[in-house]
Amino acid sequence: MQRKIRMGMVGGGPGAFIGGVHRAAARLDGLIDVVCGAFSQDPAKSKAMAGELFLPESRCYANYEEMFKAEKALPAGERMDFVTIATPNVSHFAIAMQALDNGFHVLCEKPMTYTLDEALKLRQRVRETGLLFCLMHNYSAYPMVRQARLFCTGGELGTIRKIVAQYDLGWLAAPNAGKQALWRCDPRYSGACACIGDIGTHAAHLAEYITGLEITHVCADLATFVEGRKLDDDGSVLLRFNSGARGIIEACEVASGEENQFKIRVYGETGSIEWSQMEPENLIRRANDEPMRIYRRSWAGMDPSLNVWCRLPAGHPEGFIEGFANIYTDFARAIDAHRAGKDYTPSYPNEDDGVRGMAFIETVLKSHQNDQKWTPMAPC
C-alpha cells in the first residue's frame, strides 16, 4: 500500500461498546488512520471522543451531513477514504446513502438497515456508484471459521445434512439492562426484531457462510420474556436450505449467565465440524472413522491460504479484535486496490450479505406471526 487508508466515523461516542472495537480493529495492523468523526449527536461527547483520539478540532463534526460535505471539500491527500457507521440501525440507510453520494466507501455495522426495502435500495446504490460496501459480520473473519468453510465447501464432510447454530447472551435477562439495551429493544431504533436482528442474523450469516448453502424456509417462534419489552428477546427458528439440508437457529438474549455463547455445528454425510466463538482458535472435526481432531489456528492442518488472516503463532491467543481487524484490513486493501485500479478479491461480507440478513429478519418475523409451519425466504 502506498499510504494509510483514512477512516471517518459516525457513531461510536463515549460509552458505546462497539465503537471502540471498530477503532481498535482499524488500528491493529497499522493500515488505517481514524482522521475524523461525528461520534455523537451530543457535541460535547463528540468532542470528548475526538480528544481521546488526538484528532484536530476541525475534524470533529456535529453530524454526518456536515462531515461528508467538509471531508469532500478537503484535498485528496487529506480527506477520508471511507466511513464506518456504528449508529443504531435506524440511521444506517440514510448515512450510507449519503456517504455513497459523496463518493465515500462505506463500512457498516449489521444489520445493514432498518428494513429490507432500505437494504435493497442501498445495495442498488452501491452497485450504481461502484464504491465499496463492507458489512461487519465479524465472526466470519475468524481464521477457524474460514477453515470450517473450506472443509464444508471443499466437500470434506460429504453432503451437508444439518446445521445447528446457538447464540446465547444473558445481558437482557433483567428489565434494566443498561443504555446499550435501550435502543436495541426499541422498535423505533432497532427495527422489526431485536434478538433476531442483533444475534439471529449473525447465526444465519455464519450458517450460510460456512456451508455455502442458502436458507429457503424458516419456521420461527419468537418470545419476549421481559415484561414491557416491545421486541423479541428470544427466538427459535427451524431452517431449510436450498440443498435439502435442515437446520436450527437458537437465539436468546435472556440466557442468564451466558456471556457471548455463539456456537455452530455442521453435520455432513462423512464428518462434522463444531466451532465456538468463545474458543475461536479451535475447530473441532469429527468423523465416525477417525479420532476427534482439534484444528488450531496457525497450527498444522490449517489451510495455508488462511495465514494471511493470522498474526501470531499458534498458542498465542488471538480473539475478537483480530477477527474484526481482518475485516478492516481486507477492506483497506480493497480500497487501496480500488484507488490504484488494481484487481483485488475481497473476503469481507458485503451488500449482498446485508440484503440476505434483512430478508432473514423479515421472513422470521412473518413466520412468527402466522400459523403456517413454513415461510419461504425470497431469494435475494
Place this chain on the structure above:
Amino acid sequence: MQRKIRMGMVGGGPGAFIGGVHRAAARLDGLIDVVCGAFSQDPAKSKAMAGELFLPESRCYANYEEMFKAEKALPAGERMDFVTIATPNVSHFAIAMQALDNGFHVLCEKPMTYTLDEALKLRQRVRETGLLFCLMHNYSAYPMVRQARLFCTGGELGTIRKIVAQYDLGWLAAPNAGKQALWRCDPRYSGACACIGDIGTHAAHLAEYITGLEITHVCADLATFVEGRKLDDDGSVLLRFNSGARGIIEACEVASGEENQFKIRVYGETGSIEWSQMEPENLIRRANDEPMRIYRRSWAGMDPSLNVWCRLPAGHPEGFIEGFANIYTDFARAIDAHRAGKDYTPSYPNEDDGVRGMAFIETVLKSHQNDQKWTPMAPC
C-alpha cells in the same frame, strides 16, 4: 434388605448392547441376582448367554411365556421377582402385560411400547395389579441431573424461560450401521418413529424431569437422510411448555462423528444450568451476577440428599453404568418394600413417564405430517 432381589430377563442375548448394560447395572450394588432369562428367540443364543451368566439350564427359557409360567410355579424362595424387558419396542407391551398378569414386577426399556394406545393400556394394567413398573430413562438417574432438577424446581434459577436439549449420534450416518440399527429403523419393530423414539424421548423426558414442566405443544421437522431408510433419522422440534417456557429438541442419529452427545441447557430468569452426558459429573451453573460454577458429583455444593445415588468420592469418575444402576437399586429397594408392605418413595421413571414418552412420539409425528405450526400434546 432381607435378601437379594431376583431378576429375569427377556432379550439381551449375545451381541445386544443394552442387555449387557442391564446386567452390569443390576449387579453393581450387589442387591440383585439374575436368576433366569429368555435371552433370545434363537435357543442356541439364549443358552449361550445363560452359560455366560452361569445359570442352570433349567432357568434358561425358550420364550417369555414359558418363563413366566415356569417361574410362577417355582417356590417363593426361588422364583424371580421382576423381569427386565430389553427387546425391540414392538414386543414390550405383550411381555409386560403377561408379566403383570403372572404377578411379576416389570422393568422395561424405553420407549414403553409400540403405540400410545398400548402405553395407556399397560399403565391401566399396572395400576390394577398394584405391581411396580419402572421405565429405563437412565439419564434421569445421574446425580448431577438430579441436582439440576433440584436447582430448577427449587426456584434457584427463577422462572424457567427456555430449555434446549441436543442429542446427537453419528451411528446411523451410513446406510449400513450394523445389526443394532436394523430393527431400530424398521417400523415393524421400532414403531412410528426411529430417531424421535430412540433419543428424542430421552431429551423430552429430561427436559420435563429437570424442570418439572410439561410440554404442551410441539412443532416438528423430521428428516430421513439415508436413502431407503423407512423412518426418521433426524428431528428438530420446537416446544412450548405449560408454564409458558419455550424449548428446542435437536435429535439426530446421522450426526457423523458424534458418540453420544446429549446435552441440556435450562435458562431461568436469574440463572441457568448446563449438563452434558459425556461429562456427566459436571453441572455448570451460570448467572449474570456470579462467576461460573461447576458443581461436581460428591463435592461441596451437591445436595446431601443425592449422596445415596453416589458410590465414589469426587474425582473418581462414575459413568453410564452407575446411572443405570441407580435405577436398578431404586427398583430393588421398592420391590423389597413392596414385599414387606413398607412405604418407599421411589425416584425411578415409571408408567406415567412411559405414557408421556409415547404421547410425545405420536404428537411429534403428527406435527411433522401437517402444515400447521403447533400441534398440541394431549395431557396424559
Place this chain on the structure above:
Amino acid sequence: MQRKIRMGMVGGGPGAFIGGVHRAAARLDGLIDVVCGAFSQDPAKSKAMAGELFLPESRCYANYEEMFKAEKALPAGERMDFVTIATPNVSHFAIAMQALDNGFHVLCEKPMTYTLDEALKLRQRVRETGLLFCLMHNYSAYPMVRQARLFCTGGELGTIRKIVAQYDLGWLAAPNAGKQALWRCDPRYSGACACIGDIGTHAAHLAEYITGLEITHVCADLATFVEGRKLDDDGSVLLRFNSGARGIIEACEVASGEENQFKIRVYGETGSIEWSQMEPENLIRRANDEPMRIYRRSWAGMDPSLNVWCRLPAGHPEGFIEGFANIYTDFARAIDAHRAGKDYTPSYPNEDDGVRGMAFIETVLKSHQNDQKWTPMAPC
C-alpha cells in the same frame, strides 16, 4: 470359564472407601462372587458387612488367620479362590504371606507392603508357590492408559524425552481429614511415606507402565504442611530414566480444591500424549505436524486389542469402577486358567510392580533426607 471365581476379603468394613470399590469392581462383569470375609477387626462391623453382602454367618470370620484356615478346610467346590487385601499397609505382608502359605491367590492394594524388604520377601514367596499375585494399580487398567502405552512403546512418539506426572488431592489440606486420613498419615500403619506411598507410587507406576522405561534416579523434596502430621503430605520429585529420559512427579495431598487430579504427559521426539484421570476416556495426542487428536475409548483410532477392556460404546462414560473391574476380570481369568492348567497372559500389575513401588518410596525418602542431588534407585 467353567464357574465363577470365589473371592474372600480382608478389610473393607463399613465406611471404608476402597473396600466397596473392590466389591463393586469384582461384581461388575459377573465372573466373581464374594463368598467370605474378615472385614473388620471389630466383629460387629464385620458381621454388619457380611449382612450387607448377604453372606451366611459361617463365612464371616473374626480374622484372616481363621478365615484362611476355615476356607482351606472347605470342599474345593466351595472354598474361596483368592483373597483381596484392603487393609492398612502395615498388615499387607503378613496377610499375603499367610494366604500364599494356605494356597490362596492374592489381590493386594498398593503399596504392596510396609517396607521394601517385606516386598522382596513376598515376591520371593509368590515365585516359590507359583500362586498368582495381583497389585491394584487400577489406573493402568483404563483403556486409554493402555492406548498411551501402545503409542509410547510402539514408537509412535519417537524416543521419549520427558515424562511429567501430576497427582493432586485436596483431602488432607486441613488437619482433621476424617478416619480414612488417620492411618494414612500414621507411620505405624502407612509406612515410611504417606503422600508418596499413597499417590506418588501411582504416578511412578504409570510413568513406567506407559513408557516401558525405568526410573533410575530421583531427586526429592518432601513436605509436611499440616502441623503435627508425622508423614509427608506433599512431594516433588525429579526423575531420570534408564533411557536418558527426564521426568517430574508432583504429588500433593494438601492441594485444596482438587478432587483426584491425576494427569500424565509424555513427550517424545515426534509427538506427545496427555491423559487425565478425571476425563479418563480421552487421550490427547499432539505433534508439531498434525492437528491435535483426541483419541476416545471405543472410538476409531483405539487399538482393537483394547476392546476386551471396554464394555460400552463410545460416549457412554466408563469410569473408575470399570478400570478397577478390568484388573479383577483379568485376575479372574488368570485364576481360571491356572486351575485349568492353561496358558494365559495377564495384563494386571503384579509382584514386580509392587517391589518397584516399594523401592520408589524408599529411594524418594532417602533422597529427601540427604543433600546430594541424585539418589539412585536400585534395579529390582
Place this chain on the structure above:
Amino acid sequence: MQRKIRMGMVGGGPGAFIGGVHRAAARLDGLIDVVCGAFSQDPAKSKAMAGELFLPESRCYANYEEMFKAEKALPAGERMDFVTIATPNVSHFAIAMQALDNGFHVLCEKPMTYTLDEALKLRQRVRETGLLFCLMHNYSAYPMVRQARLFCTGGELGTIRKIVAQYDLGWLAAPNAGKQALWRCDPRYSGACACIGDIGTHAAHLAEYITGLEITHVCADLATFVEGRKLDDDGSVLLRFNSGARGIIEACEVASGEENQFKIRVYGETGSIEWSQMEPENLIRRANDEPMRIYRRSWAGMDPSLNVWCRLPAGHPEGFIEGFANIYTDFARAIDAHRAGKDYTPSYPNEDDGVRGMAFIETVLKSHQNDQKWTPMAPC
C-alpha cells in the same frame, strides 16, 4: 494524555515474530505512534520495515547509535519518547544503556540482559537517570493473572503452600527449527541458558508475581535433547520460596505438539487457583468446601480495579496482544505522567523484575552444574 507517546524501535525487522507483536500492541489503544526505528542490521530490511510502517526515510536509521543521536537532535515535539528493544539478548544491555544516556525511556524484551552482572549495572543506571524502564513480561498483564495475584496476595487462599508452573513448547523439538531458533540456541546471542532464559524466566516471574513470594532456592536439572545444540532445551526446577512454600517449574521447548502451553497452579491452605495462557480469560478457583468456580475476564467476580486492563465485554475473547498492550498502555501513561511531573503508579514489570530474572537464570545454571541439591538464589 496531552499527545500520543512516540516510540522508536531497535530490532523487529521483517520476519521477526515478536517485533510485530510489539507494534500491534503499541497501536492497539491509540496512545502510541511508532515514529522511528533501526529495525535490522541489514539496511534493506530496515527500510522495508520502515516502508511497511509508512515512516519517512529520515526516521529509518542504520543502527541504534545513529538513531539515538539523531532523535536526540530533533525538536522536542518530534523526537521519540522511548525505545523498544526487540533484539537478541546479547545486545539489550548496550542499547538500553545508550538509550538512557541519551535521555530515552526504555521498554525491553526479556530476559533483561545477557548476564546478571549487566542487569545489575543497567538497573543502577536506570535509578541514576530517573528514566523509566519496562520489561516485557507480558503474561503478568493478563487481567485474570492479575486477578490471581489479588486472590493470592489478598489472603483468599490462606497461606500459600505450593506453586507449580508448566511451560511447554514444541517448536525446538527438531534440530532445524527455523531462523528464530538459531540465535536463541546460540550462547553468543542468547546467554547462559536457552530454554530457562526464554520461558523459564516467564514461569519464575509469574510464580513470584502472582503469589508475592520470592524464590530463595532452586534445584535444577537441565537437558539438551537435540544433538549438537549448545544450550538447554529443557529444564525441571524444584523451588523453595521465602515463606516456606514449595514449587516446581517445568520448562520444555522440545515438547512435541505443544503450542505455547503455559499454566500455573497455586495451592493455599484453603483454596487454589489455576490459570492457563492458552485460555487466558479463565481463572479456575477451587476449594474443598465450594463448587469449582471459573472466574471470567470482565464478568461478575472479577475485581473492579481490573476493568482498566479490559477492552471488551466478557465472552468477546481478548488475547495475547491485549496483554502486551496493557504493558504498553501502562508504560505510555507512566511516560506521560513523567513528562507532566505527575504521580503515577505503574503496574508493568521493571528493572527489579529484570534483575531477578537474570539471577534466576544464573542460579538455575549453577544448580544444574553441581551435585548439591539446593542452590540459594541471592536476594537482589
